[in-house]
Amino acid sequence: MPRQTLARIHLDNLRHNFRLAGDRAGSARAMAVVKADGYGHGLERVARALSEDTGHYAVACLEEAVAIRQAGLTHPVLLMQGVHQASDLPLCAAEGFTVVVHHKHQLEWLESGNARPQVWLKVNSGMNRLGFAPGEVRAVCRRLVKAGIAVTGAMTHFACADDETSQRTKEQTLVFDEATASLAPIERSVANSAAHFRPGQSMFDWTRPGVMLYGSSPMLGHHGPELGLRAVMTLESRLIAVRQLAPGEAVGYGEAWRCARPTLMGMVCIGYGDGYPRHARSGTPVGIRGTRAPLIGRVSMDMLAVDLTGVENAAVGDPVELWGRTIPVDEVAACAGTISYELLTGVTHRVPRVEVNDEETSGLMTGTVS
Ligand SMILES: Cc1ncc(COP(=O)(O)O)c(C=O)c1O
Numbered sequence: 001m002p003r004q005t006l007a008r009i010h011l012d013n014l015r016h017n018f019r020l021a022g023d024r025a026g027s028a029r030a031m032a033v034v035k036a037d038g039y040g041h042g043l044e045r046v047a048r049a050l051s052e053d054t055g056h057y058a059v060a061c062l063e064e065a066v067a068i069r070q071a072g073l074t075h076p077v078l079l080m081q082g083v084h085q086a087s088d089l090p091l092c093a094a095e096g097f098t099v100v101v102h103h104k105h106q107l108e109w110l111e112s113g114n115a116r117p118q119v120w121l122k123v124n125s126g127m128n129r130l131g132f133a134p135g136e137v138r139a140v141c142r143r144l145v146k147a148g149i150a151v152t153g154a155m156t157h158f159a160c161a162d163d164e165t166s167q168r169t170k171e172q173t174l175v176f177d178e179a180t181a182s183l184a185p186i187e188r189s190v191a192n193s194a195a196h197f198r199p200g201q202s203m204f205d206w207t208r209p210g211v212m213l214y215g216s217s218p219m220l221g222h223h224g225p226e227l228g229l230r231a232v233m234t235l236e237s238r239l240i241a242v243r244q245l246a247p248g249e250a251v252g253y254g255e256a257w258r259c260a261r262p263t264l265m266g267m268v269c270i271g272y273g274d275g276y277p278r279h280a281r282s283g284t285p286v287g288i289r290g291t292r293a294p295l296i297g298r299v300s301m302d303m304l305a306v307d308l309t310g311v312e313n314a315a316v317g318d319p320v321e322l323w324g325r326t327i328p329v330d331e332v333a334a335c336a337g338t339i340s341y342e343l344l345t346g347v348t349h350r351v352p353r354v355e356v357n358d359e360e361t362s363g364l365m366t367g368t369v370s
Contacts, residue, residue: 002232002352003237003269004236004237004238004276005236005238005268005269005270005350005351006235006352006353006354007040007041007235007262007347007351007352007353007354008233008234008235008236008324008353008354008356009041009042009045009232009353009354009355010113010230010231010232010233010234010355010356011045011046011231011355011356011357012357013215013231014041014050014168014213014214014215015048015049015050015053016047016230016293017212017214017215017229017230018030018032018050018053018054018209018213019053020212020228020229021085021193021196021207021209021212021213022053023201024196025191025196025207025209026196026203027067027203027204028191028204028205028206029055029206029207030054030063030169030206030207030208030209031054031055031056031057031058031078031164031189031206031208031280032046032047032050032053032054032057032058032209032213033058033059033208033209033210033213034046034047034057034058034059034064034068035058035059035060035061035064035080035210035341036060036345037345038214038230038337038342039210039211039213039214039341039344039345040213040214040233040275040346040347041150041232041233041353042353043059043064043067043068043070043071044067044070044071045353045355046213047067047071047368048071048072048073049074050213051073051075052074053175053328055076055296056075056076056077056078056206057073057075057076057077057078057206058077058078058080058210059077059078059079059080060079060081060114061079061082061084062079062083062088062091062092062097062192062353064109065077065079065092065095065097065346066091066095067366068320069095071289073138073254074096076096076097077095077096077097077098078097078100078120078153079092079099079100080096080100080102080122080155080208081100081102081107081130082099082100082102082106082122083099083109085109086109086112086113089109089110089113089117090113090114090115092115092117092162093116093117093214094163096225096270097116098117098118098119098120098152098153099117099118099119099120100120100121100122100155101119101122101140101144101369102119102130102131102132103130103132103268103303106139106329107143107144109225110144110147110149110359111143111144111147111231111365116148116149116150117150118149118150118151118152119144119150119152119153119218120151120152120153120154120155120189120325120364121137121140121141121144121151121153121155121180121183122154122155122156122229123137123154123155123156123175123176123179123180124156124181124237125156125172125173125176125179126168126171126172126177127156127157127158127159127160127172129157130157131156131244134175134178134179134363135175135179137154137179137180138182138183141183143279147274150367151186151247152186152187153181153187153188153189153205153206154176154179154180154184154186154187154188154189155188155189155190155208155311156172156185156187156189156190157173157190157192158172158190158191158192158194158195159172161191161194162194162218162219162220162321163220164219164220165196166223169195169198169201172190172311173201174189176188177270179203183253184205184325187202187204187205188203188205188206188216189206189207189208190202190203190204191203191204191208191209192207192208192209192210192218193208193209193210193211193212193213193218194218194219195207196209196212196218197218197219197227200226209230211340211341211344212224212345213232214227214231214232215229215230215231215232215233215329216231216234216328216329216330216340216341216344217229217231217328217330217340217365218267218324218350222330223328223330223331224328224329224330225328229239229280231323231324231325231328231329232342233323233324233329233344233347234321234323234324234325235276235321235322235323235324235329235347235351236272236319236320236321236322236324237265237268237269237270237319237320237322238268238269238316238317238318238320239267239268239269239288239308239314239315239316239317239318239320240268240269240303240316241267241316242264242265242266242267242308242314242315242350243264243265243266243267244265245259245260245262245263245264245265246259246262246266247259247260247261249263251265251296251297251305252296252298252300252305253297253298253300255297256282256296256297257282257296257297257298257305258297261273261309263296263307263309263357264306264308264309264311264314265305265306265307265308265309265315266288266293266294266305266306266311266318266320267303267305267307267321268303268305268306268320269302269303270302270304270320270322271299271300271301271302271303271304272299272300272301273300273301273302273348273350274347274348274350275343275346275347275348275351276299276304276334277299277332277333277338277342277343277346278298278299279299279336279337279338280295280299280304280332280335280336281295282294282295282297283294283295283335284332284336285332285335286304286306286318286320286322286327287321287326288311288314288318288319288320288321289311289312289313289314290320290326291310291311291312292326292327293306293307293308293310293311293314294306294307295335306320323343327346329343329365343363
């Protein structure tokens with residue numbers, strides 16, 4: 001008998017969000033970023049669901065690119081960190097994976113080997129994570145071309161695109177443009193999700209939306225629905241105990257929360273062992289019977305407590321939404337001092353993912369469980 005703690009995956013909403021990204025990309029095309037197990041939604045599942053909408057996928061590493069082929073998809077795939085060892089290059093060439101080159105050791109692997117995958121250059125326009133300095137780009141490109149490698153693209157990544165008040169994205173865009181303009185006719189890419197929401201942002205040829213595809217806001221201080229995005233994951237569980245507590249009684253580990261008044265308390269069958277954030281503070285909302293109820297006390301590994309005082313007729317067995325359709329994951333993340341990316345990618349394997357279409361959302365445990 002399953003616990004009835006599950007993550008419902010709304011594939012129609014995923015497609016809606018991808019189309020929104022495409023609209024906001026203007027004349028550029030959007031490639032679907034499906035790394036980190038499709039931001040926790042299941043890499044093969046989301047790749048398949050987007051296969052008719054996207055012309056390209058982006059992943060972090062080779063294993064993720066291989067998973068796309070294992071899903072039966074033949075689309076181009078961009079490995080955004082490139083390869084981590086020279087011996088992976090022949091597979092990339094054979095499978096048609098486009099390999100990012102961000103460092104001179106990767107350049108040397110290509111020069112000294114026989115594999116000839118397509119390459120995108122990573123330019124460090126100021127984030128200082130990965131990439132060649134703008135002044136090195138032309139020389140790196142010349143070396144690759146001399147080695148018989150097709151350099152088909154260039155990309156950079158933004159440090160502060162989520163911050164509407166920051167000028168850094170404009171500056172990074174300019175640095176990237178100047179460093180790569182003379183490399184044309186290669187394809188160029190700068191935009192993560194947040195850049196899709198920055199008025200006047202240059203999009204170049206390809207955008208790389210990630211978190212927005214999953215319905216979460218890439219912009220600081222916003223929730224996904226405010227930006228027209230729809231939640232793809234609804235994390236759900238059930239009430240497994242309801243108890244009346246008297247003023248002064250405490251709840252959970254460390255007795256970290258104490259009743260100020262008579263309190264109807266409910267235990268929900270989900271905890272940090274499922275990926276619900278242990279640092280979610282008292283007051284973090286959950287949804288029960290169409291009402292928002294506050295989390296109280298510390299989150300345990302397998303359960304958490306909520307104050308049911310404002311929820312009419314709450315009873316054992318009631319479904320509880322931790323995030324998704326009515327409780328934005330961005331709001332839960334803010335209450336836990338983190339970002340939605342961490343919550344979505346942190347849902348553990350203990351939680352079955354259930355694929356649904358929007359028409360099927362009533363009642364738990366419908367759809368395909370995996
Ligand atoms: C290089 C690169 N491009 C695009 C993305 C997608 O970013 P976001 O999920 O903020 O859209 C990421 C995510 O970390 C990334 O590392």
